[in-house]
Amino acid sequence: MTFILAIDQGTTSTRAILFDEKMQAVGSAQQEFTQHFPQAGWVEHDPEDLWRTTLDVCRKVMAEQGVKAGDIAGIGITNQRETTVVWDRHTGAPIHNAIVWQDRRTSAICEDLRSAGHEDSVRQKTGLLLDPYFSGTKLKWILDTVPDARARAEAGDLLFGTVDSFLIWRLTGGASHVTDATNAARTLMYDIRKGRWSSEICGFLGVPRDMLPEVRDCAADFGTTKEEFLGGEIAILGVAGDQQAATIGQACFQPGMMKSTYGTGCFALLNTGDTPVVSQNRMLTTIAYQLDGAPTYALEGSIFIAGAAVQWLRDGLGIIANASETGDLAMQADPGQDVILVPAFTGLGAPYWKPDCRGGMFGLTRGSGPAEFARAALQSVAYQTCDLWEAMRADWDGDTQVTLRVDGGMSASDWTMQSLSDLLGAAVDRPVMQETTALGAAWLAGMRAGVYPDQAGFAETWALDRQFTPQMEADARDAAYARWKRAVEAVIGV
Numbered sequence: 001m002t003f004i005l006a007i008d009q010g011t012t013s014t015r016a017i018l019f020d021e022k023m024q025a026v027g028s029a030q031q032e033f034t035q036h037f038p039q040a041g042w043v044e045h046d047p048e049d050l051w052r053t054t055l056d057v058c059r060k061v062m063a064e065q066g067v068k069a070g071d072i073a074g075i076g077i078t079n080q081r082e083t084t085v086v087w088d089r090h091t092g093a094p095i096h097n098a099i100v101w102q103d104r105r106t107s108a109i110c111e112d113l114r115s116a117g118h119e120d121s122v123r124q125k126t127g128l129l130l131d132p133y134f135s136g137t138k139l140k141w142i143l144d145t146v147p148d149a150r151a152r153a154e155a156g157d158l159l160f161g162t163v164d165s166f167l168i169w170r171l172t173g174g175a176s177h178v179t180d181a182t183n184a185a186r187t188l189m190y191d192i193r194k195g196r197w198s199s200e201i202c203g204f205l206g207v208p209r210d211m212l213p214e215v216r217d218c219a220a221d222f223g224t225t226k227e228e229f230l231g232g233e234i235a236i237l238g239v240a241g242d243q244q245a246a247t248i249g250q251a252c253f254q255p256g257m258m259k260s261t262y263g264t265g266c267f268a269l270l271n272t273g274d275t276p277v278v279s280q281n282r283m284l285t286t287i288a289y290q291l292d293g294a295p296t297y298a299l300e301g302s303i304f305i306a307g308a309a310v311q312w313l314r315d316g317l318g319i320i321a322n323a324s325e326t327g328d329l330a331m332q333a334d335p336g337q338d339v340i341l342v343p344a345f346t347g348l349g350a351p352y353w354k355p356d357c358r359g360g361m362f363g364l365t366r367g368s369g370p371a372e373f374a375r376a377a378l379q380s381v382a383y384q385t386c387d388l389w390e391a392m393r394a395d396w397d398g399d400t401q402v403t404l405r406v407d408g409g410m411s412a413s414d415w416t417m418q419s420l421s422d423l424l425g426a427a428v429d430r431p432v433m434q435e436t437t438a439l440g441a442a443w444l445a446g447m448r449a450g451v452y453p454d455q456a457g458f459a460e461t462w463a464l465d466r467q468f469t470p471q472m473e474a475d476a477r478d479a480a481y482a483r484w485k486r487a488v489e490a491v492i493g494v
Helices: 047-065 108-114 119-126 135-145 148-153 163-171 199-205 242-249 308-317 322-329 370-395 414-424 436-449 455-459 474-493
Strands: 005-011 013-019 023-033 072-077 085-088 158-161 178-180 214-216 219-224 233-239 258-264 266-273 283-290 295-304 341-343 359-361 403-407 428-431 466-467
Touching: 005 047, 005 163, 013 047, 013 258, 023 047, 023 283, 047 163, 072 163, 072 242, 072 436, 085 135, 085 148, 085 163, 108 119, 108 135, 119 199, 119 414, 135 148, 135 199, 148 158, 158 163, 163 178, 163 219, 163 233, 163 258, 178 219, 178 233, 199 403, 214 219, 219 436, 233 242, 233 436, 242 266, 242 436, 258 295, 258 370, 258 436, 258 466, 266 283, 266 370, 308 322, 308 370, 322 414, 341 474, 359 474, 370 414, 370 474, 403 414, 414 428, 414 466, 414 474, 428 474
Parallel strands: 005 072, 072 233, 178 214, 258 403, 403 428
Antiparallel strands: 005 013, 013 023, 085 158, 219 233, 258 266, 266 295, 283 295, 341 359, 428 466
């Protein structure tokens, strides 16, 4: 039993990665699934797609590597956070499509709760803001909208979970209705200081407590898979939301260490140690990870559109055929043009939290073309990271200098990472291991199983691939960032 199976259930695809006893990825399988957009600003997934693709990729990677259930010491799960699933306790059937973290349909609910004076209590208890991003108002919407849902919930017939909970419930044949502290911390209903569900918040959201899963450490016993699914019983031993799993996979175990993951969105977490830091700059206070009953906290900034801006170039505009083309195209852009894209396609996240504003393109000339659009899309990610960087450094009063480690698909682009370093005016460290999210989930399970080392031993295995250092003059950097701020103000003002 020397293998660990990591399940990475993401926003656009599901992956399974097998890690060996040396924490090296030896095989992987991936499947995309359908995105549903019923209305403008609404994003849904069919929960059965999430379940089906999870089983398919796990079975495929095991078959390709000739690995049986008995060879696997444990399963680690990492998942898209905040995405909300409600299902029947008795049949396991979802009562509605999963409402995805990107979905903005609950803006009015958030505004009503804000008007009723609930935001201060939510902020104090959960570290979050009243925004459609989080699970609580999505759950309220389902209970209020799906026929008979509230009555069934109050009768104890419905269960709520983020994607990890739903997959664990299915994998264990309904034996385990659980989650971990990092996913619980993203629901808008979990008191991150007291380590329990908030009765007050559940009350004004109208959520019966019996719907909610039991909350455990990130490395814990979450249940055992039914033999019929993966050919044998396998213990599920590690769970963390995707951004927290990446923080773990980057070995950001010391206060002052920050990771930024560039996937569909961009999510930056700054480890603040055993004390939750209350942001004065509209960052989120959250749980980075919880081990042995002790939470480690973080400041987090969430950008809704990062890699999705490149997808827009490909699928919306047809400028590129593959995402990998973007960096080379950006290098061809006219240096005399200052085209700026504010990709607020689903609103703006931190530090603005403007769910209803929309994107804009600025500085266009007759000479603006695909190369300028590509450069603007990639730089929009760097500019948004600058917003988070500035806010976090203002909130963080630690003695140590902030260390930034990057991962995710876009971090493979040297052009993008150099642009990020230039605009931040800071070093950017890219690790050898790019699969940091899956690695984080795998380490949690492997450490719990006794196959992998402890935190200190794991941190020693982190290896640098390349460090990017600023090449831009300070005056040019300041002028570029000022242009970005003016563009953001313009889309907010529309």
